[in-house]
Amino acid sequence: xxxxxxxxxxxxxxxxxxxxxxxxxxxxxxxxxxxxxxxxxxxxxxxxxxxxxxxxxxxxxxxxxxxxxxxxxxxxxxxxxxxxxxxxxxxxxxxxxxxxxxxxxxxxxxxxxxxxxxxxxxxxxxxxxxxxxxxxxxxxxxxxxxxxxxxxxxxxxxxxxxxxxxxxxxxxxxxxxxxxxxxxxxxxxxxxxxxxxxxxxxxxxxxxxxxxxxxxxxxxxxxxxxxxxxxxxxxxxxxxxxxxxxxxxxxxxxxxxxxxxxxxxxxxxxxxxxxxxxxxxxxxxxxxxxxxxxxxxxxxxxxx
Amino acid sequence: xxxxxxxxxxxxxxxxxxxxxxxxxxxxxxxxxxxxxxxxxxxxxxxxxxxxxxxxxxxxxxxxxxxxxxxxxxxxxxxxxxxxxxxxxxxxxxxxxxxxxxxxxxxxxxxxxxxxxxxxxxxxxxxxxxxxxxxxxxxxxxxxxxxxxxxxxxxxxxxxxxxxxxxxxxxxxxxxxxxxxxxxxxxxxxxxxxxxxxxxxxxxxxxxxxxxxxxxxxxxxxxxxxxxxxxxxxxxxxxxxxxxxxxxxxxxxxxxxxxxxxxxxxxxxxxxxxxxxxxxxxxxxxxxxxxxxxxxxxxxxxxx
Numbered sequence: 001x002x003x004x005x006x007x008x009x010x011x012x013x014x015x016x017x018x019x020x021x022x023x024x025x026x027x028x029x030x031x032x033x034x035x036x037x038x039x040x041x042x043x044x045x046x047x048x049x050x051x052x053x054x055x056x057x058x059x060x061x062x063x064x065x066x067x068x069x070x071x072x073x074x075x076x077x078x079x080x081x082x083x084x085x086x087x088x089x090x091x092x093x094x095x096x097x098x099x100x101x102x103x104x105x106x107x108x109x110x111x112x113x114x115x116x117x118x119x120x121x122x123x124x125x126x127x128x129x130x131x132x133x134x135x136x137x138x139x140x141x142x143x144x145x146x147x148x149x150x151x152x153x154x155x156x157x158x159x160x161x162x163x164x165x166x167x168x169x170x171x172x173x174x175x176x177x178x179x180x181x182x183x184x185x186x187x188x189x190x191x192x193x194x195x196x197x198x199x200x201x202x203x204x205x206x207x208x209x210x211x212x213x214x215x216x217x218x219x220x221x222x223x224x225x226x227x228x229x230x231x232x233x234x235x236x237x238x239x240x241x242x243x244x245x246x247x248x249x250x251x252x253x254x255x256x257x258x259x260x261x262x263x264x265x266x267x268x269x270x271x272x273x274x275x276x277x278x279x280x281x282x283x284x285x286x287x288x289x290x291x292x293x294x295x296x297x298x299x300x301x302x303x304x
Numbered sequence: 305x306x307x308x309x310x311x312x313x314x315x316x317x318x319x320x321x322x323x324x325x326x327x328x329x330x331x332x333x334x335x336x337x338x339x340x341x342x343x344x345x346x347x348x349x350x351x352x353x354x355x356x357x358x359x360x361x362x363x364x365x366x367x368x369x370x371x372x373x374x375x376x377x378x379x380x381x382x383x384x385x386x387x388x389x390x391x392x393x394x395x396x397x398x399x400x401x402x403x404x405x406x407x408x409x410x411x412x413x414x415x416x417x418x419x420x421x422x423x424x425x426x427x428x429x430x431x432x433x434x435x436x437x438x439x440x441x442x443x444x445x446x447x448x449x450x451x452x453x454x455x456x457x458x459x460x461x462x463x464x465x466x467x468x469x470x471x472x473x474x475x476x477x478x479x480x481x482x483x484x485x486x487x488x489x490x491x492x493x494x495x496x497x498x499x500x501x502x503x504x505x506x507x508x509x510x511x512x513x514x515x516x517x518x519x520x521x522x523x524x525x526x527x528x529x530x531x532x533x534x535x536x537x538x539x540x541x542x543x544x545x546x547x548x549x550x551x552x553x554x555x556x557x558x559x560x561x562x563x564x565x566x567x568x569x570x571x572x573x574x575x576x577x578x579x580x581x582x583x584x585x586x587x588x589x590x591x592x593x594x595x596x597x598x599x600x601x602x603x604x605x606x607x608x
Contacts, residue, residue, distance in 0.1 A: 003493045003496075006493075184602070186568075187564070187565050187567075187568025187569055188527050188565070188568075188569065189307045189310075189568065189569045189570070190568065192307075213520075213598060214598065214602045215561065215564050215598050215599045215602055216517075216523055216558065216561035216564070216565075216597070216598030216599055217523055217561070217564065217565050217568070219520055219521055219523065219524040220523040220524040220526070220527045220565060222524070223492050223524045223527055223528065224527065250598050250601065250602075254520065257519065257520035257521070260491070260519050260520070260521065261491050261492070261520075261521050261524060263491075264490075264491025264492075264493065264494065264521070265491055265492065265493045266493070293520070294517060294518065294519050294520030294553075294554050295519045295520055297553040297554065298488070298518045298519055298553055298554075300553070
């Protein structure tokens with residue numbers, strides 16, 4: 001039984017194959033990526049962001065996106081998606097047979113300019129066209145709103161700006177906005193504030209939290225998010241995607257750590273934590289460092 | 305300003321030199337330990353558990369406890385303490401000039417027998433004498449209640465047992481009980497339940513939370529504890545004290561990670577996070593592995 005005031009069920013969006021791997025230095029083979037995605041599906045993860053259709057010169061790890069996306073044997077009932085930065089990416093995702101895509105907007109201009117070489121306004125103009133074409137041909141589109149809790153260049157990001165941009169993304173036709181702590185600076189009170197401010201203007205059911213565990217606060221932030229009614233949480237198996245220049249530094253919130261806490265809270269996810277650990281071990285074998293998930297490391301020690 | 309419903313100020317009890325170091329394989333020199341304790345005091349930590357007066361054959365890392373305790377130049381206003389398992393330990397602590405000690409009881413018989421070779425009842429009989437002698441000569445005594453959220457041998461530990469033992473420790477004369485998640489299995493709802501049950505019988509101001517981050521949930525558990533009114537939290541600089549057989553596995557909740565979250569919540573601690581990082585770097589140089597604190601690793605990456 002889940003707790004009073006918390007959602008009884010949470011949808012965990014697995015972003016390891018995309019947000020995780022694209023920050024990993026070691027190039028992973030297509031076969032290893034496909035096996036990883038299939039292991040994640042086997043663990044019961046209901047949504048898996050598999051690849052990004054981005055410029056291979058800028059993100060070599062995603063150069064084989066089409067190959068990975070088409071090679072994965074899709075399980076019925078699971079939503080497979082891809083990040084697409086523009087119409088070209090959307091076409092590639094469609095050609096690979098995907099029915100769900102994600103766009104990646106930012107709440108800070110400096111971050112947006114450095115990340116995708118467009119101001120926030122420029123990117124929204126382009127994304128509006130991507131969303132229109134995607135939804136027009138029956139695809140679902142998810143929106144990320146990165147740097148919602150702080151920008152590495154600008155520092156604090158006003159909550160009013162996060163609310164305004166979330167409303168615009170939803171008005172554009174995205175079904176969900178993943179409010180993202182891209183650099184892992186958020187603390188729980190901030191999550192409460194941002195979700196409360198958003199909840200006054202948009203349905204909380206249209207919000208997800210995408211948190212990085214850079215300073216160890218991701219699970220505490222999830223807990224604050226759950227208390228504020230958020231029922232969709234992003235994570236990456238093993239905590240994939242740490243900073244390549246800081247061995248051991250944390251990346252995305254680890255799926256195992258998230259599932260362990262949700263299980264303990266009596267919140268249903270449909271995810272089998274031991275199979276997530278198996279998927280993490282599979283992909284860890286293809287990388288040049290150990291994965292930072294606390295639960296994964298504890299499970300290793302239990303094994304011997 | 306701190307948040308509604310949370311304490312405005314939290315006392316952070318630094319246990320790195322004791323609970324942290326005694327789980328570290330590499331033997332640390334007396335000078336390094338003294339420098340570490342002094343660096344922690346310099347960071348503003350208001351309570352520092354420096355050493356344990358235990359059997360050096362069982363805990364070689366603490367063999368020089370008296371030497372460390374007497375060599376530290378104590379700063380006024382800071383409480384320095386030592387763990388004492390028995391009257392002999394108490395005498396040693398007194399001889400070293402300490403005015404605060406801690407005893408270590410367990411909520412599970414199997415853990416107690418394996419850890420200190422006494423049942424819970426036997427240990428309480430002995431501790432009653434330690435507390436009586438200590439308080440009789442003007443020392444303050446803190447009590448740990450280990451395995452309060454689960455036992456590695458018995459599994460679940462009944463909340464009623466935790467409440468009963470906490471009441472008995474307080475009745476014995478300890479000023480505070482550190483309700484301890486010795487193996488890092490707790491999740492936030494459980495913390496809420498245990499603290500609520502305790503709060504119905506004892507003042508919440510007499511409770512501390514001592515959490516390990518083994519599965520990544522420690523900060524989320526702290527957040528639940530703060531919401532339930534707990535205002536004293538244990539932590540260890542760098543997250544010292546991980547399992548020596550699992551490189552990278554987490555030990556005690558890291559002081560840096562805790563302070564980062566408390567700072568973000570606007571809760572006063574008097575602790576300077578950059579100086580905690582400096583203390584962690586100091587002690588890390590004496591160990592055979594990197595420390596697991598997320599914040600520390602992120603700070604490393606920021607440095608270069």
